[in-house]
Amino acid sequence: MPEIRDIKDADIENKRTLVRVDFDVPIAEGRILDDVRIKAVIPTLELLHESGAAKITLIAHLGRPNGKTVESLRLVPVEARLRELTKVPFEMRENLRFDPREEANDENFAKELAALGDIYVNEAFADSHRAHASIVGVPKFLPSYAGLRFMKEVDKLREAQTPPVGSVAVIGGAKFETKEPLLRNLLSAYSQVLLGGALADDVLKARGMPVGESLVAEVGVPTELAGSERILVPADVYLEEEDDKGSARAAMTGDVRKEERIVDIGPSTAATWAQKISEAPFVLWNGPMGIYEEGYRAGTDALAVALIKGGARAIVGGGDTLAALRSIQDSTLKQGSSRPDLDEIEKSGRIFFSMGGGAMLKYLAEGTLPGLEALTRR
The missing domain is CATH 3.40.50.1260 (Phosphoglycerate kinase, N-terminal domain)
Structure with missing residues (x-):
């Protein structure tokens, strides 16, 4: 262009x-x-x-x-x-x-x-x-x-289109029907794509797993995407019943009851994915892993800590994702009691915090x- x-x-x-x-x-x-x-x-x-x-x-x-x-x-x-x-x-x-x-x-x-x-x-x-x-x-x-x-x-997102081998993309949020082109592009460039939020629910459903009352897209996930071994979905999740909000239980993804909805990735998945982020040379991340606005932040926070503590270069976008990074206390990082200085982190050049949520995703999908x-x- x-x-x-x-x-x-x-x-x-x-x-x-x-x-x-x-x-x-x-x-x-x-x-x-x-x-x-x-x-x-x-x-x-x-x-x-x-x-x-x-x-x-x-x-x-x-x-x-x-x-x-x-x-x-x-x-x-x-x-x-x-x-x-x-x-x-x-x-x-x-x-x-x-x-x-x-x-x-x-x-x-x-x-x-x-x-x-x-x-x-x-x-x-x-x-x-x-x-x-x-x-x-x-x-x-x-x-x-x-x-x-x-x-x-634009310069940073152009870099994200050709990441080094072994790089990981982390994508959360909803609206699979609007993110299919993005996922196809990411699969062509990234070694693994980790899905959280309602996007993960869509793929779990396409793979024949129970999702209960979870939010799913009206459009089905194409077989070649649902079957891709490089698209990872949670192995365990936090679940909540509509009539019992605020008391989520952790369970394997195959154990979702029909009256429950998935509200976050589970502790085992969070630990596994945090390790992947720590070991990757480059990470692209947009979107929370759970229903962030309702307080289900454990999965997102765990990945944010791994990103801040690790050495991977990264591009991070999306309002909830950036909010998670800003809200994490250094006490979570076992370093003190004040917040990490994101300005200093960005000035170092290791992590770029994109101002674009939807714009970032659209650019990565369409170029x-x-x-x-x-x-x-x-």
């Missing part, structure tokens, strides 16, 4: 610069709970300022307001936090998704946004799997470039993204 235009190669001096950023951050009662995405854009803003940009205008979305103004989804706290973090002058527009034309990829809306700048910079890799006006529409009307973080995301294609047109 054509090369992406890099912001480092752009003539920025005296240009009004429109920057699409990814500020879809968790906020509770006006307080930002995680500012990693905000911090990630600062190097690009500093580059633009130092290169003489006449004006920097930021555009972003937050949450899902469905084309209406929602007070709790205003970007005011995000803007305030960014101003605390950088002295670079900028202007910030309100939540793009307050206007229904953003998600509809309306051409007139894209033109209105394009009028805010002389050049466009996409620094929102995590949103670039969506064909929205600010992602694919604006580049039709302005010279367009990828930001520093965007380029790093491109709508937002990436838009940056190669001009």
Whole structure:
């Protein structure tokens, strides 16, 4: 595919610069709970300022307001936090998704946004799997470039497409029907693919194992995938009954009762897979091993500890996966009582924390993204 235009190669001096950023951050009662995405854009803003940009205008979305103004989804706290973090002058527009034309990829809306700048910079890799006006529409009307973080995301994921022999991919979450192309690509590149979450339930069912009330896809798993010896599913799991939430039992996968659902990988599987992660030269990981949002985190946490303690190079993506790494205490690692510094881990170059969840998976499945294609047109 054509090369992406890099912001480092752009003539920025005296240009009004429109920057699409990814500020879809968790906020509770006006307080930002995680500012990693905000911090990630600062190097690009500093580059633009130092290169003489006449004006920097930021555009972003937050949450899902469905084309209406929602007070709790205003970007005011995000803007305030960014101003605390950088002295670079900028202007910030309100939540793009307050206007229904953003998600509809309306051409007139894209033109209105394009009028805010002389050049466009996409620094929102995590949103670039969506064909929205600010992602694919604006580049039709302005010279367009990828930001520093965007380029790093693409470069790292290109590396993940050709990992060294013996590498392991760990994939969790649901929606097998959307992940089949991804799994096929991973099988062509990785020695083993470890499946957790509802994806594992789908393969277990396809292999004739009982899954009880577990979430499974409407589309069946193709025989060649279900039968692959390099696709590993849990040998044991944690199970829960609908009427008895919060008291899961561990059992072998063949012992799932019809009234139970699988909520996490079991302790034996967690230990075995943690060892595989420790021994692999490279690990690609996206998605939790259990129903993370309901508190079933033991499997995910065990693999996260193995990754942090081990020596494997890795790329990690997906909100729940990153949350697991951030929440693990060093006491879990038998080193103290404070959290591991993920910034330092990433700076070392051993582990790259991708901002893209769905975008990361789509890129690995298809080799491109709508937002990436838009940056190669001009």
